[in-house]
Amino acid sequence: MSNADQRAEVPSEVATVLPTGAGHTQAIVKSLESSITEIRGEIREIKANRHSDFVYLITAFAAGFVLLAGLVATSYFRLDDKIERLNAVSIRVDTKLEDLLQRIPPVVAPTPKR
Secondary structure, X not given: OOXXXXXXXXXXXXXXXXXXXXXXXXXXXXXXXHHHHHHHHHHHHHHHHHHHHHHHHHHHHHHHHHHHHHHHXXXXXXXXXHHHHHHHHHHHHHHHHHHHHHHOOOOOOOOOOO
């Protein structure tokens, strides 16, 4: 068989003749019917799960916010306790310094030299 003969043959998968008009449309619809059914099933699944995905997302953000707020509150109370302790220590130091200043005799000014 020559190259010209091979090119002239109609491939076996294209050899079927498609109907025209309404028959052609019906053949296209039947060939697409399984794909459309599959797509419809996937759309139903997406519609069924879309609300739960949104709820999971909002729940994750809320949990993160609560966790962050808890950490900030905990660190604030710890810092407040440390400031309170420093305040008490500062008052004691001030009191001791005042007592010490009262015990020291006043400085006598030197007599001027002539």
